[in-house]
Amino acid sequence: MAIEIEQPRVGLSKVAVSKTHGEDSPYFAGWKAYDENPYHETSNQSGVIQMGLAENQVSFDLLEKYLEEHSEASSWGKGAPGFRENALFQDYHGLKSFRQAMASFMEQIRGGRAKFDPDRIVLTAGATAANELLTFILADPGDALLIPTPYYPGFDRDLRWRTGVNIVPIHCDSSNNFQITPEAMEAAYQSAESMNLKVRGILITNPSNPLGATIQRSALEQILDFAVNKNIHLVSDEIYSGSTFSSSEFISIAEILETRGYKDAERVHIVYSLSKDLGLPGFRVGTIYSYNDQVVTTARRMSSFTLISSQTQHLLACMLSNKEFSENYIKTNRERLSKRYDMIIKGLKKAGIECLKGNAGLFCWMNLSPLLEKPTRESELALWKVILNEVKLNISPGSSCHCSEPGWFRVCFANMSEQTLEIALERIHKFMEQRKRS
Amino acid sequence: MEFTRKNRQLLSRIATNDRHGENSPYFDGWKAYDSNPFHPIHNPDGVIQMGLAENPLCFDLIEKWIRENPDASICTAEGLDKFKDIAIYQDYHGLREFREAVAKFMGRVGGNRVTFDPNRIVMSGGATGANETAMFCLADPGDAFLVPSPYYAGFARDLRWRTGVEIVPVHCKSSNNFRITRAALEEAYEKAQRSNINIKGVIITNPSNPLGTVLDKETLRSLVSFVTDKKIHLVSDEIYAATVFSSPRFISVAEVMQDMDCNRDLIHIVYSLSKDMGFPGFRVGIVYSFNDDVTNCARKMSSFGLVSSQTQFLLASMLSDDEFVGNFLRESSKRLAKRHHVFTKGLEEVGISTIKSNAGLFFWMDMRPLLKEQTTKAETELWRVIINKVKLNVSPGSSFLCSEPGWFRVCFANMDDKTVEVALDRIREFVLQGKEENNHEADKSQARAQRWRKQNLRLSFSSSRLYDESLMSPHMISPHSPIPHSPLVRART
Numbered sequence: 001m002a003i004e005i006e007q008p009r010v011g012l013s014k015v016a017v018s019k020t021h022g023e024d025s026p027y028f029a030g031w032k033a034y035d036e037n038p039y040h041e042t043s044n045q046s047g048v049i050q051m052g053l054a055e056n057q058v059s060f061d062l063l064e065k066y067l068e069e070h071s072e073a074s075s076w077g078k079g080a081p082g083f084r085e086n087a088l089f090q091d092y093h094g095l096k097s098f099r100q101a102m103a104s105f106m107e108q109i110r111g112g113r114a115k116f117d118p119d120r121i122v123l124t125a126g127a128t129a130a131n132e133l134l135t136f137i138l139a140d141p142g143d144a145l146l147i148p149t150p151y152y153p154g155f156d157r158d159l160r161w162r163t164g165v166n167i168v169p170i171h172c173d174s175s176n177n178f179q180i181t182p183e184a185m186e187a188a189y190q191s192a193e194s195m196n197l198k199v200r201g202i203l204i205t206n207p208s209n210p211l212g213a214t215i216q217r218s219a220l221e222q223i224l225d226f227a228v229n230k231n232i233h234l235v236s237d238e239i240y241s242g243s244t245f246s247s248s249e250f251i252s253i254a255e256i257l258e259t260r261g262y263k264d265a266e267r268v269h270i271v272y273s274l275s276k277d278l279g280l281p282g283f284r285v286g287t288i289y290s291y292n293d294q295v296v297t298t299a300r301r302m303s304s305f306t307l308i309s310s311q312t313q314h315l316l317a318c319m320l321s322n323k324e325f326s327e328n329y330i331k332t333n334r335e336r337l338s339k340r341y342d343m344i345i346k347g348l349k350k351a352g353i354e355c356l357k358g359n360a361g362l363f364c365w366m367n368l369s370p371l372l373e374k375p376t377r378e379s380e381l382a383l384w385k386v387i388l389n390e391v392k393l394n395i396s397p398g399s400s401c402h403c404s405e406p407g408w409f410r411v412c413f414a415n416m417s418e419q420t421l422e423i424a425l426e427r428i429h430k431f432m433e434q435r436k437r438s
Numbered sequence: 439m440e441f442t443r444k445n446r447q448l449l450s451r452i453a454t455n456d457r458h459g460e461n462s463p464y465f466d467g468w469k470a471y472d473s474n475p476f477h478p479i480h481n482p483d484g485v486i487q488m489g490l491a492e493n494p495l496c497f498d499l500i501e502k503w504i505r506e507n508p509d510a511s512i513c514t515a516e517g518l519d520k521f522k523d524i525a526i527y528q529d530y531h532g533l534r535e536f537r538e539a540v541a542k543f544m545g546r547v548g549g550n551r552v553t554f555d556p557n558r559i560v561m562s563g564g565a566t567g568a569n570e571t572a573m574f575c576l577a578d579p580g581d582a583f584l585v586p587s588p589y590y591a592g593f594a595r596d597l598r599w600r601t602g603v604e605i606v607p608v609h610c611k612s613s614n615n616f617r618i619t620r621a622a623l624e625e626a627y628e629k630a631q632r633s634n635i636n637i638k639g640v641i642i643t644n645p646s647n648p649l650g651t652v653l654d655k656e657t658l659r660s661l662v663s664f665v666t667d668k669k670i671h672l673v674s675d676e677i678y679a680a681t682v683f684s685s686p687r688f689i690s691v692a693e694v695m696q697d698m699d700c701n702r703d704l705i706h707i708v709y710s711l712s713k714d715m716g717f718p719g720f721r722v723g724i725v726y727s728f729n730d731d732v733t734n735c736a737r738k739m740s741s742f743g744l745v746s747s748q749t750q751f752l753l754a755s756m757l758s759d760d761e762f763v764g765n766f767l768r769e770s771s772k773r774l775a776k777r778h779h780v781f782t783k784g785l786e787e788v789g790i791s792t793i794k795s796n797a798g799l800f801f802w803m804d805m806r807p808l809l810k811e812q813t814t815k816a817e818t819e820l821w822r823v824i825i826n827k828v829k830l831n832v833s834p835g836s837s838f839l840c841s842e843p844g845w846f847r848v849c850f851a852n853m854d855d856k857t858v859e860v861a862l863d864r865i866r867e868f869v870l871q872g873k874e875e876n877n878h879e880a881d882k883s884q885a886r887a888q889r890w891r892k893q894n895l896r897l898s899f900s901s902s903r904l905y906d907e908s909l910m911s912p913h914m915i916s917p918h919s920p921i922p923h924s925p926l927v928r929a930r931t
Contacts, residue, residue: 012575012576012731012732012735013573013574013575013577013578013581015574015578016574016575016732016735021735021738023738055526060521060522060525063521063525064518064521064522067518067521068518071514083497083500083504084494084497084500084501087497087500087716087717087718087719087720088492088494088716088718088719089718089719090712090718090719090721125563125742125743125744125746126741126744128741129741129742129743132742136450136452136600137450137452137453138448138449138450138453139450140450140451140452141579143450157738157741158741158742162574162600162739162742200450231448233448279526280525280526281525281526281527281528282525282526282527282528282746282747283525283747284744284745284746284747294449294453295449295453298449298453301458301460302599302600304563304564304566304595305563305564305566305567305570305596305600305742305743306563306742306743307563307564308746309719309720309721309748309749310719310721311719311720311746311748311749311752312746312749315513315748
């Protein structure tokens with residue numbers, strides 16, 4: 001068969017023209033409304049309150065206090081010692097002191113119930129890069145990853161855009177509090193097979209975004225068994241692990257592996273980041289922790305495209321290796337998030353709104369299905385627009401998280417002051433009152 | 439952890455192929471260096487690293503600036519009030535002050551003949567990330583880019599590994615100083631077409647790595663008109679722009695575009711602070727495109743490799759200090775010029791010539807007269823001698839895809855003055871011995887063999903463990919991890 005020589009065009013790549021970057025989703029339309037009219041407690045009190053951004057601003061004072069007390073250790077303010085070595089350091093292994101500090105921090109978050117080897121830590125510029133990188137390593141273009149719904153909207157871009165890999169959802173619903181079941185996993189697997197997609201792995205987020213809840217031990221065991229059974233990978237994105245409200249309720253896949261004597265561990269990979277737990281998304285600190293030597297080696301090589309600034313590695317190595325600071329931070333951060341969570345749940349309850357029982361994260365999973373005209377995605381989006389434009393709150397509709405049940409919304413509570421959260425709750429209360437009357 | 443054969447099939451093709459580039463024999467030199475690194479006191483017979491294009495010559499100026507500007511750090515008392523806002527800032531547009539400072543810096547480096555638009559500044563994970571991003575935006579898997587050779591060895595990975603894009607080299611020759619000719623471009627293009635290879639663009643490095651030369655206006659205009667004719671892209675990697683230390687001056691592709699009839703949508707620049715400022719650790723890569731769609735796409739992709747906001751903040755402050763920048767650029771040129779001169783003069787004295795160059799952190803050394811025969815095999819043999827006997831890690835031309843055997847890239851900026859002397863002594867001794875060998879017969883070569891043996895006896899491999907890392911010259915530190923790492927641990931060689 002003759003092959004036609006395509007005339008060269010001034011075109012861009014298929015990746016460049018595709019919409020898989022995901023930015024046309026309604027998830028981002030809310031951001032636009034916020035950007036155009038942002039709430040400010042003195043200068044724009046009628047503006048849109050941003051509740052769609054999962055940021056952790058409740059514990060900055062702890063970081064600032066540390067820096068005040070340790071400025072010589074972490075900065076080059078006086079005499080600039082070490083600046084040169086640091087600026088030249090581009091070894092993709094990363095600063096050993098930083099990897100050690102990260103390993104230790106991850107252990108502390110898990111209450112010492114799992115051990116992490118610093119040499120298995122691969123550094124990337126954020127969890128965004130970590131998830132994409134792992135996908136490049138674990139799957140070929142056209143293959144599939146199974147992801148429980150609802151899931152973080154960014155996955156559509158991070159896992160699929162440049163990699164060419166597909167996401168096949170594992171549908172979870174409120175009948176069992178959105179827990180992942182073996183039946184749901186099997187159904188997703190079959191669904192992929194029927195589409196001729198080769199399943200290469202299952203990716204879970206634990207604690208879950210957007211549910212704001214940890215995955216139970218029994219479910220984790222079943223998920224690992226499923227991965228072993230199908231001979232696929234298991235990626236556990238534990239980016240919110242330090243944001244659980246009580247230290248004992250989070251169980252990491254690392255703990256499951258430990259109790260199994262690390263059997264089948266070579267298919268397990270953990271993603272972590274400091275963007276949520278430490279509230280430092282600007283610093284671009286992500287990590288991949290893999291129990292598979294080849295994945296570690298390959299991921300390390302690939303991290304060349306997305307290394308962490310040595311300046312930032314240095315700062316965080318100092319900070320996180322200070323055990324007194326890190327222990328106090330983890331404990332205090334948990335308490336404050338827990339308090340925020342209680343506040344929002346109480347406030348929503350007063351307004352007649354129920355949420356999924358959560359125990360982690362920077363958001364709650366709110367149930368507005370009783371307010372929908374019809375149990376459809378369109379109704380959900382219509383309600384969302386009302387909340388955005390009339391109540392002036394930017395919250396995230398469940399459909400943008402691929403939730404199969406309409407009417408759920410993710411509401412962030414940690415990216416604002418308590419006062420602002422009060423105002424947001426008042427607005428919701430007023431809105432619900434108005435609806436009751438009409 | 440058990441690693442079974444079955445495991446290999448569990449990973450992707452990308453993960454299990456060789457396109458990461460690290461299995462190339464090229465890295466034997468790095469391994470030799472890593473296992474026996476030179477140290478003036480503790481290991482004077484070790485291998486001197488001359489394969490690493492780093493620029494630490496002006497750190498004293500930078501350190502002084504850091505001391506005098508504590509508010510440029512968000513960790514000092516003076517800068518702490520900015521900490522929260524900066525730590526939270528993850529907008530992929532990047533800090534406005536950062537973009538403005540970088541745009542201004544790029545303009546100055548180009549002799550202020552071009553103004554760069556801060557809104558076209560897009561971040562990436564170093565130039566490594568920038569080049570890869572450009573490929574993702576401009577080409578599909580299976581497409582190809584023309585790359586004039588000799589070219590940076592890392593392109594094999596950066597342009598190809600995850601993108602699936604191919605490289606078609608455009609071989610340049612020493613007969614015209616490795617100039618990129620229109621004829622060579624046309625020939626490579628036609629040949630590719632005939633083989634059903636879809637050429638999507640050309641990527642050049644200007645100033646050139648490994649040649650250390652700048653492209654003249656004619657060549658640049660020729661490249662721009664070539665891509666405009668063929669409706670393909672031109673990516674100009676200008677990472678060494680500020681390492682120009684003597685005339686002719688650096689001319690950016692942005693400058694020649696200004697008075698040319700061309701399709702601006704085809705032109706893209708890659709930049710970085712890793713070489714010009716000596717900050718490879720900070721991972722500051724820039725994609726600057728004249729094409730709005732590419733700018734937007736690259737910006738979205740920058741989510742996968744943003745510059746740490748802490749670093750953006752520091753550099754915004756540093757690079758907008760006009761006086762500092764002016765002084766830095768002047769001093770840097772002066773010091774590079776001096777270093778370059780010391781080496782090229784020293785080599786001249788023993789009859790080794792180099793390509794006439796005026797930029798970069800290296801020179802392109804002509805060892806063709808020392809080859810047994812003009813083949814890659816002979817070049818590799820000579821190279822092994824240079825690494826193992828002369829104990830210099832230099833980079834063989836074949837690793838840059840040079841079509842003529844016998845050329846070597848030698849980095850000159852990443853060491854102190856004393857080490858320069860030692861390196862030159864070793865080269866002189868080697869070349870002079872080589873001359874002796876040519877003049878005398880087998881009995882002399884026996885004596886030489888004895889000398890090598892003697893030198894070998896002086897070696898103690900245990901010496902590689904004797905020194906405290908903190909005592910080593912900073913620029914030679916390669917923090918050693920227990921896992922034996924491949925020499926391409928640095929993002930750029």
